[in-house]
Amino acid sequence: MTDSNTAVTFLPDGNVCTPKGFRASGIHCGLRRNKTKKDLALIVSDVPAAAAAVYTLNAVKGAPIAVTKANIADGRAQAMLCNSGNANTCAPNGEAIARKMCMLLAEASGLSADDVIIASTGVIGQPLPIEPIATGMKPLVDALSYEGGEDCAAAIMTTDLVAKHCAVTVDIGGKTVTVGGIAKGSGMIHPNMATMLVFITTDAAISSEMLQKAVSTDVQNTFNMISVDGDTSTNDMLSVMANGLAGNAEITAAGADFDAFAAALHTVTSHLSRAIARDGEGATKLLTCTVTGATDDATARVLARSVISSSLVKTAMFGSDANWGRVLCALGYSGAPFNPEAADVSFASSAGIVDVCSAGRALDFSEELAKKVLLEKEVSIIVTLHDGDADATAWGCDLSYEYVRINGDYRS
Amino acid sequence: MTDSNTAVTFLPDGNVCTPKGFRASGIHCGLRRNKTKKDLALIVSDVPAAAAAVYTLNAVKGAPIAVTKANIADGRAQAMLCNSGNANTCAPNGEAIARKMCMLLAEASGLSADDVIIASTGVIGQPLPIEPIATGMKPLVDALSYEGGEDCAAAIMTTDLVAKHCAVTVDIGGKTVTVGGIAKGSGMIHPNMATMLVFITTDAAISSEMLQKAVSTDVQNTFNMISVDGDTSTNDMLSVMANGLAGNAEITAAGADFDAFAAALHTVTSHLSRAIARDGEGATKLLTCTVTGATDDATARVLARSVISSSLVKTAMFGSDANWGRVLCALGYSGAPFNPEAADVSFASSAGIVDVCSAGRALDFSEELAKKVLLEKEVSIIVTLHDGDADATAWGCDLSYEYVRINGDYRS
Numbered sequence: 001m002t003d004s005n006t007a008v009t010f011l012p013d014g015n016v017c018t019p020k021g022f023r024a025s026g027i028h029c030g031l032r033r034n035k036t037k038k039d040l041a042l043i044v045s046d047v048p049a050a051a052a053a054v055y056t057l058n059a060v061k062g063a064p065i066a067v068t069k070a071n072i073a074d075g076r077a078q079a080m081l082c083n084s085g086n087a088n089t090c091a092p093n094g095e096a097i098a099r100k101m102c103m104l105l106a107e108a109s110g111l112s113a114d115d116v117i118i119a120s121t122g123v124i125g126q127p128l129p130i131e132p133i134a135t136g137m138k139p140l141v142d143a144l145s146y147e148g149g150e151d152c153a154a155a156i157m158t159t160d161l162v163a164k165h166c167a168v169t170v171d172i173g174g175k176t177v178t179v180g181g182i183a184k185g186s187g188m189i190h191p192n193m194a195t196m197l198v199f200i201t202t203d204a205a206i207s208s209e210m211l212q213k214a215v216s217t218d219v220q221n222t223f224n225m226i227s228v229d230g231d232t233s234t235n236d237m238l239s240v241m242a243n244g245l246a247g248n249a250e251i252t253a254a255g256a257d258f259d260a261f262a263a264a265l266h267t268v269t270s271h272l273s274r275a276i277a278r279d280g281e282g283a284t285k286l287l288t289c290t291v292t293g294a295t296d297d298a299t300a301r302v303l304a305r306s307v308i309s310s311s312l313v314k315t316a317m318f319g320s321d322a323n324w325g326r327v328l329c330a331l332g333y334s335g336a337p338f339n340p341e342a343a344d345v346s347f348a349s350s351a352g353i354v355d356v357c358s359a360g361r362a363l364d365f366s367e368e369l370a371k372k373v374l375l376e377k378e379v380s381i382i383v384t385l386h387d388g389d390a391d392a393t394a395w396g397c398d399l400s401y402e403y404v405r406i407n408g409d410y411r412s
Numbered sequence: 413m414t415d416s417n418t419a420v421t422f423l424p425d426g427n428v429c430t431p432k433g434f435r436a437s438g439i440h441c442g443l444r445r446n447k448t449k450k451d452l453a454l455i456v457s458d459v460p461a462a463a464a465a466v467y468t469l470n471a472v473k474g475a476p477i478a479v480t481k482a483n484i485a486d487g488r489a490q491a492m493l494c495n496s497g498n499a500n501t502c503a504p505n506g507e508a509i510a511r512k513m514c515m516l517l518a519e520a521s522g523l524s525a526d527d528v529i530i531a532s533t534g535v536i537g538q539p540l541p542i543e544p545i546a547t548g549m550k551p552l553v554d555a556l557s558y559e560g561g562e563d564c565a566a567a568i569m570t571t572d573l574v575a576k577h578c579a580v581t582v583d584i585g586g587k588t589v590t591v592g593g594i595a596k597g598s599g600m601i602h603p604n605m606a607t608m609l610v611f612i613t614t615d616a617a618i619s620s621e622m623l624q625k626a627v628s629t630d631v632q633n634t635f636n637m638i639s640v641d642g643d644t645s646t647n648d649m650l651s652v653m654a655n656g657l658a659g660n661a662e663i664t665a666a667g668a669d670f671d672a673f674a675a676a677l678h679t680v681t682s683h684l685s686r687a688i689a690r691d692g693e694g695a696t697k698l699l700t701c702t703v704t705g706a707t708d709d710a711t712a713r714v715l716a717r718s719v720i721s722s723s724l725v726k727t728a729m730f731g732s733d734a735n736w737g738r739v740l741c742a743l744g745y746s747g748a749p750f751n752p753e754a755a756d757v758s759f760a761s762s763a764g765i766v767d768v769c770s771a772g773r774a775l776d777f778s779e780e781l782a783k784k785v786l787l788e789k790e791v792s793i794i795v796t797l798h799d800g801d802a803d804a805t806a807w808g809c810d811l812s813y814e815y816v817r818i819n820g821d822y823r824s
Contacts, residue, residue, distance in 0.1 A: 060744030060752040060772070090740060090752075090772055124737040125774035232745035311723070312819055319820035325536040328502060332472030333644035340472040340502075360472070360502055362537035399820075401813050407724055408731035408811075 007171055007260075008267045014167020015149030019178040019203040020245040021046035025143035026155030029136025031085035031122070031129070038155035040133065042140050043080040043199060044109065049241035051077035051117065052212035054219050056236035062087050062195075063094025064118045065237060067102065071114045075208025077241050078115040080199050081105050082156050084184075087195065088120040088128040089234045097128050104134055108141040117239045121158055121184065121195040124234060153182040156197055159406065160185045164275040170264035172257050175248040177204045179264045183272040185228070185279045195235035198223065198272060204261055205244035206251040214262050215240055222269040225301065225394040227309040228280035238269075277395035278378075282403030286378045287317055287396045293385035299336045300392035306334030307381055308396035317379060318398035322347060322370035324356040327381055337387075344384040349376035419583055419672075420679045426579020427561030431590040431615040432657040433458035437555035438567030441548025443497035443534075443541070450567035452545065454552050455492040455611060456521065461653035463489035463529065464624035466631050468648035474499050474607075475506025476530045477649060479514065483526045487620025489653050490527040492611050493517050494568050496596075499607065500532040500540040501646045509540050516546055520553040529651045533570055533596065533607040536646060565594040568609055571818065572597045576687040582676035584669050587660040589616045591676045595684040597640070597691045607647035610635065610684060616673055617656035618663040626674050627652055634681040637713065637806040639721040640692035650681075689807035690790075694815030698790045699729055699808045705797035711748045712804035718746035719793055720808035729791060730810035734759060734782035736768040739793055749799075756796040761788035 017024050024043045031039040051072040055065050088094050098118050106113035153163040167180035181200040251257045278286040289307040294300035310330035316323035324345045345357035351372045356365050429436050436455045443451040463484040467477050500506050510530050518525035565575040579592035593612040663669045690698040701719040706712035722742035728735035736757045757769035763784045768777050
């Protein structure tokens, strides 16, 4: 699959080990009771790398986030370490435990403790026991391999049903640059909330400043445009390491090379975003809302996100019900400016397209066709405004009985 | 039941006919297929009344809202007319049809068409047929009675399981002033969204300006503090008529009389707010979130509403699961400022109280007690901050399988 504009080649089986010089591993160390479930993940670059990250906007932040921020303040990292099963959030001595994890990795690997990007996901409010991590660190480091990306992707999963990973290649100044990524979903962990975590690796040579600029810009149109249930976790983080082994001239400013890198990054992040939305807890279908013709980008984003986040839209989509009034209603309460009297709404899928609303008024559409369109596993809600030139796309999933079951069960 | 501070006497069986000089009626005119379901409601004051209203903030507004706004621009009304079964929203000729309804009432009753507060609730996007309303208007007017409040409350119901009404009395300057109200809930109607409608009557003598001030202030702490599923409808409206028949000196400025009236109004509106939350679609329990110790009122309100609106909190409460981390998470992503390191969380009900979080950290609480507390039909989530003196309360309901069933079913 190749994007003709930017010559980005998509590798659906790729992962964080696809770029040159990255080894990874994932093991069961004992944080989770289920011994078949990996719970400790590691990614190491062969050489020090430029590093950047974006973090949750939740005012309640997991302890690992503070440690990662401090560790990459110098724009540099060489490893990503993540446990599942415990979020190390709202729990005693969180930052000390996160720093201890970095030190354990440093002792076992010879890396510097302050070159570690650290993350945790799982239950919050309970102390993270360090013993299983201490015991597991040497086996984790010993398991590092250039083929370890899949084990690593499995070890960060919580209620995710499928591992999420991909990679792309792009030509930058005659060199083949590779970007790879893994992600875990925003499904909510038993018994508390979980987290969206994204780890990206690349062999591009790029300054940490431009790397930060690339990811900060990109998330506006990718990970900030997905919603499973509207709850922003305490531990969400996207981090990236760029080790320069592709041999391209270092990207230190805007220009064609930066644009090519950004396009490659976007292909990875938009794939992982959709994968997270599709694998939302209890989801039976992937929903995409595209808003076109808005006054500006920010308005288009707010409108698309409002539709994709509406419980009424999500339950209607679960029921394959062409309730376009709920779409208009969600646009209306978003707080973003638009002209409802000029709004058109259509539903589309591989089964066809059905126009349901024109200029804010009902169309006399075929309910039979609408049902066929909405029964598909991927459904697009297309909102066409006539207010301007801006557009945005948001991804989400439907709201099912299974979501209620997963999140309403007694803890046990 | 008497509130000792303000001497407000609560009348749980009261309604819009409890204040002096209000007649009401409710009939089946044929807008709804089910002939046992009333679908046309009327309230008439014996004399012209001061009028005020607050409306949905949704940018997509039902046609009746524009007509009501115009009709009460002079601060005066004498009737409230409401149909259920069709929202007259995003449908052809909406405003003309709403005005026609007012004219039909004027012809049948001798009132002025521009003294009518008009409302509609039901499916959106479909033309509202005027014929059943034209045919039903004379029977509706003929049925007006000082005992008609219950029929009227029934006629505005959609997916509501119970009629919602109450009244209070209060002494103002030696005169007994009565305030009565009816409401329909924010349950979502088949096949589109429905509406929160509140009709309040009072025999107080009060200027329309002070009446507007009273309701505009009051909704901040009542109807704006409830959430069933976060979707703000296109047709939400609270309206009030004050006909002066209690004989108190007209309230035209702030002072003790205004405060007494505001207290009476608040008793009615807070009761109806809780009744709407309790009767949310699929709800199995009423949730109250009280935030104390916030920096200011607006902050306290945003925090309380964020907790009550969280799908994760709502599913946890459905499962009687003491997932306090979800409460902290919802506070955190609300965008309102607070110190998470100082936040305490408790759950309370008639079965007891259990402290689950202190200063942002887990407490070692009894899961057995927590389950007993959360299995009750009314559960309070108590958040104690240490940032200031402001507090707020929000009401909501849990998120159940039944909510998904009601809103996900095919239209039929």
